[in-house]
Amino acid sequence: MKRTFTNLLIRLADLLARPRCGLVAISLAVTTVALAQENTLTGKVSDSATGKPLSYATVLVKGTADATTTNAEGEFTLRTRAPLPVTVSVTAVGFGLLEIVANSNEPLIISLEESTTTLSEVVISSGYNVQKKESFSGSVATVSSKQLMNRPSVSFDQLLGGQATGIDIIQPTNILNNTPVMRVRGINSITSGLFPLGVVDGVTMFVGSIGGLVGNNPLSDINPNDIQTIDVLKDASAGAIYGSRAANGVIVITTKKGKPGKTRVDYDMWVSRSTPYNLPDLLSAEDYMMIKNEALVNAGKEPGYFPTLNEDGSTLNTNWYDVGFKPGFSQSHNVSVSGGTESTSYFFSVGYTNQDSYIRNNSYERTGVRFNIDQKVSKRITIGANATYSNGTNIGTNTGAIPANSMGPSTYNSEYITNEPLARMTYVLPPNVPVYRPDGSYSIQNGVSVGYGANIPAIIGTINAYNLAMVQTLDLNSSENNTLFGNVYGELEIVRNLKFRSSYGINNLQVLNKSFFNSVHGGGASSNGIARNTHTKFYRTDWVNTLSYNLTVGEKHHLYALGGYEIIKTQSDGWGASESNVTDPDYSNYQGRYTNIAPYGNFYSDNALLSYFANVNYDFNKKYLLSFNFRRDGLSALAEGNKYGNFGGVAVGWNVHEEQFFRDSFLSGVVGSLKVRASYGVVGNSEIGDYPAAGMYSSNTYGGVPTLGFSQAANPDLKWETSKKMDIGIDFTLWNDRIAIELDYYKNDVNDLILKAPQSLSAGIPGSYINSNVGSLYNQGIELGINAILINNPGFQWNTGINVSTLKNRVTSLVSDVFVPSVFGVQNMTRVGYSIGSIYAVPCHGVNPENGQMIFVNRDGREVQYNHIGSPKWTFVSDGKEAPAIDNYTDGVMQGPSLPKVFGGINNTFLYKGFDLNVNFTFVTGNLLYNGTRATNSDQRYFNNGEFIKDRWTTPGQVTEIQKLYYGDNVSAGFSFSATSKVEKGDYLKLKNISLGYNIPFARTFLAGKISNAHVFIQGSNVFTITKYRGSDPEVSINGNSIHSGKDQNVPPNAQVVTVGLNLGI
């Protein structure tokens, strides 16, 4: 393959260098044209609304390549050899297209109307090239800066939810900078990476979760204010140029560029206040003691819970929510300077944001600068560069809601269930114990238990919950990113329309994670204080060389061809240490002295991707569109002989509205444009780890001497996991483009899944898995996007956008079930014939009215009941005889998908005079959630309970959902194994965002001409949610972006945020 490609290039070089073939033809053409009369057209373009001149409008003589742009005064001069009369088309960004016929050389006076249609001039960027949407036949979702602007968040990806079809974003918690769940057309792998590929101006980003105990989403290194557009490539045609990296979709980010004209300065700022939304109602101290003592007595023990009195004699009632949470205030400031000349354009920005979550001591601060510069060196040479430097630091307490570190493959979070996490503490801590002792010190019992107050330890057992105030104040973690990414490029027009482009990009992400656990109380007590620092460098270089050729034959054949190759190298290099046994409890950082130090977070790995690719786009008279992509990727991670994979896609499109028969038909009165398109292609997944095929042995020590042990089983046959993506779509507009509709059907067939294929544990294989190509699955669905201008009066406009996507995910083959064993039960099961990571639970038939025991159904269909203090504990309901214990795996039943069947958004914009109102809803339906937080809040240990616990069973014959309470029972309520009593529907409709803005009119003031626009706004996020889900928020995923979705447990809820801000243009 390599040789063939090389030959091709040599032939091409020969061809170009030989004057006798290609160039002769071109020079002949030039001679012919030179014979024609040359005309000079002049004119001026202005904004029809304001009368102001429009600079940098494009003026084109139709049917020719003769084009120019207007200058700062809106004037243009255009020479053309086309004979008069000619049709001149004028376009400008944000304005409609205008075509006028020039009969003479008289100056043309052109005024453009601001665009109200939603489709005009949408440009799609694949990262390697840019196409107008009109001539694009793939499936792509485009999100503009307007949709992201002014919204309080750390990173842009958190804002994509509900903005376009096919993109499912879940912001799982309010932990700052937690990486959201990002899914483009479902889940496309099981144990390989699930994150879409992110590309910023040609630089591949690192995507995942890398913060240790606090959130760190590397996409937050991109300042949302710098983004011009986000194109999400969904089908194989659009994504195939990314080959093996496109399985999960591709997010292509184009940053803002300078536009020729006067220098423009923009200043944007906002401040916000966030509070927790919909915290579960927990018991007061009085109720808590009543419930817990009742459970103790039921279990044959003495009451052990007693009130602690305040100084005034009243009963102490500690609200642990108030201890953990307080309103958080945030701010963001952004200044950008942009502009340019005919040959240079530039954009500089500096951004600063400082955000506090409602969780005490959780704050995120980022300073970033970015520049883009493009310079036309000569007629044939353009060079440019862009770079971002960003420093972001997130500081916070361990919330347990951060999925384990991942730089790719999906991970299961086990952190939320340990003693440390903050949210769990707010739910479980007893409300009848004090936070502080009378002397002001923290009330603690010992290293791991909060002070017992008046409760009796010997009766109630260990309270394995820390004093929240103490650990939240003293045990802070931080994750700091220093990122520099950008690229430089040069573009050379070798001959007319044949361009060579070389681009070299780097992405240097350096992460410093620190954690500290104090020596007195909490997770550090048993180690007498722990301090851990790790430094990790993720370093990627990306060199792309392309040749592109743009050809228009006659007036009707448009051909664009691109060929190139790319080398991407990625290195991960981490090291660190964990220190313990602090020499003095006053030290609170790594540099303080400790008596013990152990290596921590050491790793090194690298990978390389070597690719050849080609892209051909052809259209005939803009009617018939054909696009072809091919990419051959070599990936270092695969074994010799299997390294290379061929990927590609083909797409066809038909712009029906360009057909004469259509224009003549009655339809054309209603339908403005109509495009039918279809695509098919094969992409791969390269997020499979760096050495999945290798057999490896790892070293350690035994009694201080070296050991060497089997650490990974080899699979030399490991080959590419491939996704076959099919898409059929239709785009049309109605009633003068007032309504634009896009409808797609898609199906992704994923085959040869690279799976950490479970091996029987008795085989003794390390980790009990071997990376193998053993499974297959598919995602299919329909996506409907409607954009409508419902009202378009000069004074009042109402635009609405509705997007709806459906998803059906099915696992079609596997060797065995995929799930994670846990002492807390198995809530997600991946099994052939079901949606990936479906909710799995043991059927629960509710409370037996006779005796208050919870009834479950075992694998034989028999009802068994659980008595926590019984001997035996498990009995058959029918005869009271001893029954085998319920087993989560063998008695569990598939309940339904954890992925929504339907999701989408409704976005409304109202414009009235200077006011603008945006109302954005998101919705999902058809998925199940496991309400583990309710299980926590039902638990009959020392845990505080939800108010609902008061409905517990107390008397024979009583019909209720809550079982008779026995102290210590963590089984009945679905905490130790998953039970259907905690499986709930995840349907919701959420008012995600509402904002009201006002454009301050400066036109008639002394500031006119100095300030180009000033916009103030007030905004609410996560305003309300309509749902039957009984947890805080059905938008939740404790396991982050993994296949183990739909689980809610011990998560701090989402925030409700109010923001005010200002956008100023000078």
Add this chain to the structure above:
Amino acid sequence: MISKRAWRCVTTALICVMIAAGCDDDVLNTVPKTTIPEEDAFSTPGKIQAQVNNLYGQLQSATFYGGRLIVFNEQRADEFGQNDGNAAAGSAVWNQNVASTSEYINNVWSAGYSAINAANILMDKLKDGNVVSDSLERLYTGEAKFVRALSYFNLVQTYAKSYYLDKDGPGLPLRVTPITGAGFNDMARSSVAEIYTQMLQDLNDAEVALPANYATATLNATRAKKATAVALKTRVYLHKGEYSNVITEAQKLVPAAPPFQYTVGNLTQRLEASVAAVFSGSYIGTEAIFTVPFANTTTETPPSQSSLAYNYLGQPIIFLAANGVVSNPVFTTPADGRSSLVSTNSANQKVLRKFSITTAPFRDFVPVIRYAEVLLNYAEAAARTNDLAKATQLLSAVRNRAHPAYVFPDASVSTQEALIETILTERRVEFVGEGFRLGDLQRLGRTIPAKVGAIGTAPQVPPTSSNYIWPIPSGEISTNKLIELNP
């Protein structure tokens, strides 16, 4: 204007650069730099020695002798009450209410089979290779067989009915060949008796192959030698109920007359003068026949949740249940050295302080086989074969080490029945917290008594109950089509 010739040069040069760079597919040959490739892992004597060390390293796993296996055994038996209701702290294990999906059920099984496979792989490579001398090969093979036998012993005790209760019942998948790739998932369970046969064969082979002693005290205690294999055989035969074989093996280590000690070369095995010395100080004194060291504090020591000291004393996760062996007068008799191994905590609970390093890194070595066990195994076998005098003598040796003046009352040693019970009680006293009690109940088919902890009461478990032994783990059920579930 640049000439066409110049353009020709520029474009050709550029394209040459492209081609040159594109040819470079060496970039795809990345190799891991922090691990040893499988094909090199047995290439030098040093690497093979490290592989042998790794067999013992497998035993250090947090869910095996890194502590959890022993803690689980104690949580399942009746000597301890549970303080911590969290499932992560093993509350369901203590409550006798574990499911096949519990990671602990999966982890213990995995740790055992991981050690077994490591042993199988090493033996296979040694047989095929010529990297080490024949004598080293023999020695290493002996060590591998010892580790394999010890691992099978722990697994068969945990996941199968005891030999006494159901020797023909389902035991374990018997894996004796190396597995390094896919395709070996399905394997039916051999019977309990077949597993015992394999263990004893391995231990007999090991006894022949292993050296009598090593160069240092550390190696003597932390690597298998002849005496180690023999001592483990006394345990296996005891569980099998073949008491004469217990005696035959024990006599290899215990002379007919006091002082009871075994000496060969630099190695002496006998009771430590002070019982406290077994659990503190060197850990590798004369009593340690086999012990798992946690010497290197940066690479070996277990995490807090699995460490014995944290579970018994630091937190404590479990405390000595009032109705358990701690009610034995030994623990309130200051003259008995073992009373110093128990103390009372701030919640007024009796806690075990054999393992006393309660701050991480948890460096306490974990004893696997002590000379005291050989004496008591021998004593019980002697009693059961009606040699009451011998049995009493051995029993007294253990008792008098801790309490020199003590004389057992006649009634407790004068009949076979009473003597056996006295020996069993002495085992409870002597080995509390070392994971022996559960096995002693199960090997005799006795009901696991009910017990009281701070989190409630755990019911008694008769041998007929499904939770008398652990379920086969979900990770085995879901992958091994031939596996038979426990009833």
